[in-house]
Amino acid sequence: MTLSSAPLESTVWWAHTSAASERLLRLLDSGELARQSRFRLQADRDRHLLGRSLARLVLAERAGCAPEKVTFELRCLSCEDKSRTGAERGDDAPHGKPVPTGAAQGWEISVSHSGEWVALALAREVAVGVDVERVSETRDLAGLAGYTLSDAEQQVWSALPAEGRVGAFFGYWARKEALLKATGLGLSGGLRRVTVSPPHAQARLLSWEGGGGPGAAWLSDLDRGSEYRSALAVLTDRPVQLAVHPPEHTADLLRG
Numbered sequence: 001m002t003l004s005s006a007p008l009e010s011t012v013w014w015a016h017t018s019a020a021s022e023r024l025l026r027l028l029d030s031g032e033l034a035r036q037s038r039f040r041l042q043a044d045r046d047r048h049l050l051g052r053s054l055a056r057l058v059l060a061e062r063a064g065c066a067p068e069k070v071t072f073e074l075r076c077l078s079c080e081d082k083s084r085t086g087a088e089r090g091d092d093a094p095h096g097k098p099v100p101t102g103a104a105q106g107w108e109i110s111v112s113h114s115g116e117w118v119a120l121a122l123a124r125e126v127a128v129g130v131d132v133e134r135v136s137e138t139r140d141l142a143g144l145a146g147y148t149l150s151d152a153e154q155q156v157w158s159a160l161p162a163e164g165r166v167g168a169f170f171g172y173w174a175r176k177e178a179l180l181k182a183t184g185l186g187l188s189g190g191l192r193r194v195t196v197s198p199p200h201a202q203a204r205l206l207s208w209e210g211g212g213g214p215g216a217a218w219l220s221d222l223d224r225g226s227e228y229r230s231a232l233a234v235l236t237d238r239p240v241q242l243a244v245h246p247p248e249h250t251a252d253l254l255r256g
């Protein structure tokens with residue numbers, strides 16, 4: 001096997017919001033604590049706390065250092081692109097993908113939360129993006145599909161049986177957002193520019209309109225039950241060996 005075709009390891013941890021505990025607050029840095037206190041809803045505080053504290057614990061273990069030695073730089077590629085082209089930046093408040101710095105430099109992570117679930121994805125040296133979405137009835141689903149799905153995706157989606165469309169929509173969304181989060185562009189990268197395979201087919205990036213897309217991407221659905229859709233993107237042309245830690249494992253890790 002040549003080195004370039006050797007599988008690349010990526011790991012996902014699932015945390016349930018019931019694992020959130022005050023004890024984890026000690027793992028947050030001052031910026032995260034300030035953000036934590038700005039959330040009005042307990043559920044948002046729990047999800048944010050779990051995402052960042054889990055990331056620190058996992059990275060500390062991988063880097064062989066204390067959790068407080070793990071630091072993050074927030075990078076939003078959309079805003080970096082705008083400032084490179086001289087366009088006005090939308091938002092100057094720190095935001096974007098948490099990129100490990102300090103002792104954990106070289107590792108890449110992605111965090112996602114929806115409803116009662118938090119996902120953390122990790123890989124070494126290659127960018128990852130994870131997304132979890134709760135399937136929810138939306139009043140104007142066709143309208144939403146119109147500005148989030150690409151033309152090719154809409155053609156497939158609108159021909160699906162009516163009862164499968166809500167789940168399929170969130171399946172598309174999770175795959176596309178996982179890719180946009182892996183690149184660091186986030187939703188400002190434009191959901192409609194990204195075309196992925198239909199939810200009933202194996203997950204794959206089909207096209208990325210207008211440049212700025214990844215050279216290569218591995219994409220896979222994750223399973224969080226029928227009420228959620230979730231996907232992982234790893235920006236590599238190598239095969240990916242995925243390990244998934246269920247919520248029980250993650251709860252043990254969080255308890256210390």
Ligand SMILES: CC(C)(COP(=O)(O)OP(=O)(O)OC[C@H]1O[C@@H](n2cnc3c(N)ncnc32)[C@H](O)[C@@H]1OP(=O)(O)O)[C@@H](O)C(=O)NCCC(=O)NCCS
Pocket residue numbers: 047048051052075076077078079090091095096097098110111112113114130131132180181182183184185186187188
């Ligand atoms: C950030 C964004 C990708 C999150 O999507 P979402 O479905 O609402 O939420 P998720 O739970 O899946 O993801 C949230 C996490 O994504 C990460 N994230 C934030 N910006 C990101 C980016 N540009 N790329 C990758 N990941 C990003 C963060 O870790 C965040 O969680 P945390 O702050 O608790 O650590 C999306 O809301 C977005 O792109 N927003 C930007 C829109 C905007 O404000 N534009 C103006 C400035 S660019």
Ligand SMILES: [Zn+2]
Pocket residue numbers: 076077078079090091095096188
């Ligand atoms: Zn931005």
